[in-house]
Amino acid sequence: MKKRIVIGQAGGPTAVINASLVSLAEALAPKHDITFVFNGYEGLAEGNFLEGTTDLLERLQMYKDVPGACLGSGRFESSMEVIEKMCQQLNHIGADTLIMIGGNGTMYALHLIEKELANKGTDLQVIGIPKTVDNDLGGTDHSPGFGSAARYVAQTVADSSRDLMAMNNFEQVRILETMGRNSGWLAGASGFFKKYEEEGPHFIGLPEIPDTHEQLFESVEASLQSHGQALLVVSEGMLWKDSLNAEHKNGRAVLGGVSAQIKSSLEEYFKISVRAEVLGMNQRSSSVYISESDKQEAMEIGTKAAHLVNENVSGQMVCIERISNLPYHVKINTTSFKNVIKEGERALPGKFINDQKQYYEWLRPLIGNGLSYPPPLRKEDNIYASSIDRPK
Amino acid sequence: MKKRIVIGQAGGPTAVINASLVSLAEALAPKHDITFVFNGYEGLAEGNFLEGTTDLLERLQMYKDVPGACLGSGRFESSMEVIEKMCQQLNHIGADTLIMIGGNGTMYALHLIEKELANKGTDLQVIGIPKTVDNDLGGTDHSPGFGSAARYVAQTVADSSRDLMAMNNFEQVRILETMGRNSGWLAGASGFFKKYEEEGPHFIGLPEIPDTHEQLFESVEASLQSHGQALLVVSEGMLWKDSLNAEHKNGRAVLGGVSAQIKSSLEEYFKISVRAEVLGMNQRSSSVYISESDKQEAMEIGTKAAHLVNENVSGQMVCIERISNLPYHVKINTTSFKNVIKEGERALPGKFINDQKQYYEWLRPLIGNGLSYPPPLRKEDNIYASSIDRPK
Structure with missing residues (x-):
């Protein structure tokens, strides 16, 4: 008919x-x-x-x-x-x-x-x-x-990690904010290509599991100590257990999304400059x-x-x-x-939050195999260290 | 030797x-x-x-x-x-x-x-x-x-244009901020794939040629009237002839870069919500x-x-x-x-600012031919308009 x-x-x-x-x-x-x-x-x-x-x-x-x-x-x-x-x-x-x-x-x-x-x-x-x-x-x-957006996030975090590693002496903390008002599928996908500990994400903020700022500060501190840098990925809808939120300690409201708020918190806590980036509409339109x-x-x-x-x-x-x-x-x-x-609104299930490997195996057919980056060159390979007095 | x-x-x-x-x-x-x-x-x-x-x-x-x-x-x-x-x-x-x-x-x-x-x-x-x-x-x-970064900017603006066109009834003005503290090569490249007037950029802000906010408002108004939307591209280092800058009229400082400032100005002037996006490190690292x-x-x-x-x-x-x-x-x-x-620091030359076509011909070998998007579907093709009373 x-x-x-x-x-x-x-x-x-x-x-x-x-x-x-x-x-x-x-x-x-x-x-x-x-x-x-x-x-x-x-x-x-x-x-x-x-x-x-x-x-x-x-x-x-x-x-x-x-x-x-x-x-x-x-x-x-x-x-x-x-x-x-x-x-x-x-x-x-x-x-x-x-x-x-x-x-x-x-x-x-x-x-x-x-x-x-x-x-x-x-x-x-x-x-x-x-x-x-x-x-x-x-x-x-x-x-x-979703598969294309997840590929965008995973690949961008892999590339941005390599960029940040090169900027060690200039920029130590970078925050990337992904889409996901109610669910952490995209932010959770950000470690899909991660193979080496220097690569981000070193912290993932999700709407499903509220974090405390103490947890955030600890993750960043640990990563700074081990790698001299930290790359954080947060879902736009990530939640906090504690109240240190949009309203900032010095009383000035922090404009922008969650990454701008975290930038402000980290800058105050660590006394360093932090870059916050919102990945934006390219996640869905590239x-x-x-x-x-x-x-x-x-x-x-x-x-x-x-x-x-x-x-x-x-x-x-x-x-x-x-x-x-x-x-x-x-x-x-x-x-x-x-x-x-x-x-x-379907959340990222607990089994995938608790077992990232399981989530990435589930993701693999949707994203594809993609790139395979080599291990970063490391300071341990330095053969001339302290050859002469270092400048101040 | x-x-x-x-x-x-x-x-x-x-x-x-x-x-x-x-x-x-x-x-x-x-x-x-x-x-x-x-x-x-x-x-x-x-x-x-x-x-x-x-x-x-x-x-x-x-x-x-x-x-x-x-x-x-x-x-x-x-x-x-x-x-x-x-x-x-x-x-x-x-x-x-x-x-x-x-x-x-x-x-x-x-x-x-x-x-x-x-x-x-x-x-x-x-x-x-x-x-x-x-x-x-x-x-x-x-x-x-530069060629890869220019490809990033040009392609992202082309894709973002198609995304914005689809959001006509929800989002009318989008600002994309590119790298370029001292020069407008990247922002200028943003129209490389543009073929139809609905596509952005509808305004380009450069460090080489200071603009006035009046020029900005006029461009946006014209685009809103013709297409119901406007996509603006501004170089992070764009300059203003007039003083309506970081310090905002209501006395509150506007945080963030030039796109955040423009967002604030446009929202005040047009009384609409505006999205500002910084294209970020992906421009150089993707x-x-x-x-x-x-x-x-x-x-x-x-x-x-x-x-x-x-x-x-x-x-x-x-x-x-x-x-x-x-x-x-x-x-x-x-x-x-x-x-x-x-x-x-080499600026985008006047001949390229005044004659975009010439600039794009110069750019073509660096970016490559890339995509070719079809003409947008237009309202004129509407055959049933006003078929019954429209809801309010």
Whole structure:
């Protein structure tokens, strides 16, 4: 049966969200009529639609490797009043199916739309496609977008470690702040390429396990003593057990995120200059760090959603089920919106926090093998030490 | 003649400074004795040396693609007292040649060391190898390290543009701050991949041409009206004609760099939330953005320095002379330290500021062709606009 299928993207973009969109449209186009939504849920409420003409579908092909959400996405608070507007718009254009690519909020909104229309006697087929860089979406082993972002964080920390090692005599402490308001999947991935103790991270701050400033100071002190430097990685949502937080001791509020606050605390405690860097939007938008397996799965998930349309499945999000880790084998499956909503914002599990190796083995298929850096040259190799009097 | 050659790295590292080092050592090793300096000029003054054994030279091979300076580098203020210490150390180990890889400060120190030893009757052969991400080093068409950093900036702005376009309804103004304390080569490179007017940069702030806040507000306003968003790129060293600077109108000092100040000004003026991001150390250390031609030239320059050793040349920095742009053809040449020092910190020339196209043609061989993104999907393509009453 030919269907009128409405497709949109919602929430923060990822480097591979367009890959899902393109493969979805590609698989649906020959059989169905496609209408795209501009600007996510806001566009859906406003009736901001784009007809999926042959021309447009051809143009869309060019977006497979382009970061950002090419249909527009953004954030949007949907009230029940807005949900009703969306339903009216969908009825108005005679939609049979609604497919949105998004995260937790997206799946919740899809669930509400389906329910609202069912209450009014309309059976709309509703399907969700997962995406998130934080990996905080439940009901799936992981989500497209995360692998590339994790690769960004892991590689950046490896490279920044080599940079910091070279700056030993000038810069001793560097803080890198990753995305992850509610979960530490990304910050936790930062040690993925670490092989030598001089390399960072020497401290990881997570939202899942609140730290004390004493623990922080101890980690930094130990690393300074052993390596003459310390590279810290903190999740933007990391939590503290103690209160030495945004409000600083000297009474001046510290602006910026958690890395700026830690910079300020460390500078006061150690009386040294500290660099704080927020890794920023590049974590989710860099086309250069795209993980091949992440992109591949993003596309497979798009194709799977197209199959669900033809199988008349509704109320489901496509998900990834990991069958085995070594060799890596996954099944592209489905899970109900209810299940996704029930799981809520999925934290980095304790088993991965307590056993980093286990987490990195789990991560390996998503990030890929990547680089292998040699051991740092060490002071012990110094053969001429104290050859003459040292300058002051 | 077999020489005792002392080799070190100085200043901020780049993604390809090790490529120069490895190819230099490779070309010298069969014929000469090599001593490496740990931690740049500080290490030289302290006699912090590493013997270039066969083992070490083999290990060094593994660093060709590793960012950071594997010998240690860092910053160091060298006084005449320290210069004397360095000369003593060089005499002490019987150095015939000193080769340092670095920027403006490095070349100046090499010049002083050569002069100081000559005054004392010692002929030390002194050779400089250029590196800088800012491209502010004179006497050369460009320096290794810049091409990769420029690729980082250009690609990041292209990717961030696609990300921002998707966030139209949530985020309207984004500021990206690049390296470049004294010169705008990197910030100026940010539009290299720009093909469509929606893409950033919509404003570029440079150290070479002071702007007024009025100009800034006008640019942002124009872009907001045309595209509903604005992406600004500012060099960390950008200058203002007017005084609305670090000290903010409401009397509260604005912490952070120039992007944080602009964020604050724009938020006050437009009453919207603005995101400011500092692109950070990844500009100089990311191994993923390395430009192939940059790495290639870094290696050729290392090899050239080895030839200069055998030709008994001294007081010279290896440089790149551009013979033609299309086809790209360069000659690896030499220029005197005096010439480098005379040129001082080299700014982005007016011809490139006034004619961006000319600058980008000059840049193309250094960055490479890279990506080609399709035109953004536009609102004009909307076929269902106002199909029903829009929600408020």
